[in-house]
Amino acid sequence: ELLAFARDMRREFSRLHMEHEFAVDEVLTKVSILQREFLHLHQYNPIEHVTSRVKSLDSILHKVTKRGIDWTPQAIRTHLTDIAGVRITCSFIADTYRILDTLTSQTDVKVREIKDYIANPKPNGYKSLHAIIDIPVFLSTGPVPVTVEVQIRTIAMDFWASLEHKIYYKYNGAVPDHLIADLCDAADAAEQLDRRMEQLHTEVRGNGDTTPPDSTEELEE
Ligand code: 0O2
Numbered sequence: 280e281l282l283a284f285a286r287d288m289r290r291e292f293s294r295l296h297m298e299h300e301f302a303v304d305e306v307l308t309k310v311s312i313l314q315r316e317f318l319h320l321h322q323y324n325p326i327e328h329v330t331s332r333v334k335s336l337d338s339i340l341h342k343v344t345k346r347g348i349d350w351t352p353q354a355i356r357t358h359l360t361d362i363a364g365v366r367i368t369c370s371f372i373a374d375t376y377r378i379l380d381t382l383t384s385q386t387d388v389k390v391r392e393i394k395d396y397i398a399n400p401k402p403n404g405y406k407s408l409h410a411i412i413d414i415p416v417f418l419s420t421g422p423v424p425v426t427v428e429v430q431i432r433t434i435a436m437d438f439w440a441s442l443e444h445k446i447y448y449k450y451n452g453a454v455p456d457h458l459i460a461d462l463c464d465a466a467d468a469a470e471q472l473d474r475r476m477e478q479l480h481t482e483v484r485g486n487g488d489t490t491p492p493d494s495t496e497e498l499e500e
Pocket residue numbers: 361394401403405409439440441443444
């Protein structure tokens with residue numbers, strides 16, 4: 280009986296994983312369409328790169344245990360909102376909001392929560408837009424809503440966040456004070472860079488079409 284239970288659980292978890300993979304695919308398709316249409320309309324590509332991941336079973340169970348969530352697929356589906364993650368890196372701050380608005384206003388996307396860490400950065404300097412969305416995945420049995428965490432940020436914010444993430448893990452969360460202060464300074468520098476790049480971009484675009492001749496090729500990488 281225990282063996283049958285274990286087998287059922289394994290099947291349930293692999294279904295959970297698969298549904299989240301499908302949801303990531305759906306979001307990636309939406310992002311790719313937005314990107315290509317944006318390029319067609321405005322002659323520039325607002326998205327630098329897109330990455331995605333589905334949490335491994337190990338890290339799902341680790342987080343579930345830490346949070347005291349029941350080890351049932353149903354409870355996990357309801358309470359763990361970052362099993363599927365898509366990260367969109369944009370060139371400019373204005374683009375991050377534009378992409379967020381366009382994505383979250385699509386009729387099949389249900390917004391669960393939006394966190395604007397660009398307007399309200401975390402105390403350590405972390406900046407990004409986070410959207411927790413439910414997206415329908417069409418299975419043989421019908422549509423199933425699946426939750427995806429979408430993070431949207433600029434290249435400078437992404438650069439900062441990936442270094443901070445490495446430092447945080449290296450020190451197991453107990454980052455020395457001088458590094459925390461340095462990271463705060465670096466976050467300020469990243470913000471300044473974002474502002475200056477945006478100003479430059481606006482200025483140059485205001486002076487007519489500056490599309491580089493190979494801009495469409497960027498999408499084919
Ligand atoms: P990983 O390894 O990227 O998956 P929660 O995820 O709900 O426990 P919270 O704070 O309620 O945490 O949600 P929030 O703020 O939306 O953060 C979720 C994710 O945003 C994190 O996932 C990170 O990817 C990113 N993030 C949030 N804060 C920071 C930060 O200070 N530095 C960096 N580098 N990334 C951050 P995970 O699961 O924590 O990490």
